[in-house]
Amino acid sequence: GGIITQTPKFLIGQEGQKLTLKCQQNFNHDTMYWYRQDSGKGLRLIYYSITENDLQKGDLSEGYDASREKKSSFSLTVTSAQKNEMAVFLCASSTGTGVEQYFGPGTRLTVL
Amino acid sequence: LAKTTQPPSMEAYEGQEVNVSCSHTNIATSEYIYWYRQVPHQGPQFIIQGYKDYVVNEVASLFISADRKLSTLSLPWVSLRDAAVYYCIVTLMLSGSFNKLTFGAGTRLAVCP
Numbered sequence: 001g002g003i004i005t006q007t008p009k010f011l012i013g014q015e016g017q018k019l020t021l022k023c024q025q026n027f028n029h030d031t032m033y034w035y036r037q038d039s040g041k042g043l044r045l046i047y048y049s050i051t052e053n054d055l056q057k058g059d060l061s062e063g064y065d066a067s068r069e070k071k072s073s074f075s076l077t078v079t080s081a082q083k084n085e086m087a088v089f090l091c092a093s094s095t096g097t098g099v100e101q102y103f104g105p106g107t108r109l110t111v112l
Numbered sequence: 113l114a115k116t117t118q119p120p121s122m123e124a125y126e127g128q129e130v131n132v133s134c135s136h137t138n139i140a141t142s143e144y145i146y147w148y149r150q151v152p153h154q155g156p157q158f159i160i161q162g163y164k165d166y167v168v169n170e171v172a173s174l175f176i177s178a179d180r181k182l183s184t185l186s187l188p189w190v191s192l193r194d195a196a197v198y199y200c201i202v203t204l205m206l207s208g209s210f211n212k213l214t215f216g217a218g219t220r221l222a223v224c225p
Contacts, residue, residue, distance in 0.1 A: 092155065
């Protein structure tokens with residue numbers, strides 16, 4: 001088995017601040033994802049990466065940057081935090097086809 | 113990609129069998145059906161996938177209608193640990209290519225003792 005680790009678990013920032021969320025996986029999966037989940041809602045795909053140094057925009061990429069430094073890690077940067085993007089950010093990984101994704105526990109973002 | 117429709121919420125007692133329905137009237141020939149669930153404070157977890165007829169694993173059963181427009185996730189003997197949001201997802205299954213999953217609002221299952 002493997003595990004996905006997300007840091008930090010809770011992230012508090014000021015409006016306009018640049019904030020970075022990190023994700024590590026030890027499944028040796030090729031593909032990694034970042035999703036945003038607003039309270040009581042489904043997940044929206046922000047970015048995904050099908051291999052090291054690859055980046056693909058999802059449905060909600062505006063206001064975010066991502067970086068796939070190596071196969072096991074995928075970072076997400078909120079370029080200018082806004083109060084309306086307080087949510088839980090979920091990282092996931094999968095084999096190349098993407099249909100069975102393994103999720104981390106999430107990072108809860110609060111913007112003051 | 114086919115759109116899915118699920119009931120927003122359901123309630124059951126411990127020990128009951130629960131059937132969560134999902135309508136996907138525009139499902140394409142090349143699309144498969146996936147079910148995930150998400151317990152509070154955790155990410156979603158894959159449960160089961162199917163294309164037609166009936167699929168079973170150690171966690172659940174999946175019934176797919178003959179025309180593939182309706183699927184039903186069956187959870188036998190639910191416990192409090194089964195309280196979660198259940199997501200039905202329909203997507204292409206292209207071997208060797210990336211396949212996007214779209215998570216809707218799902219069905220929130222409450223389990224009473």
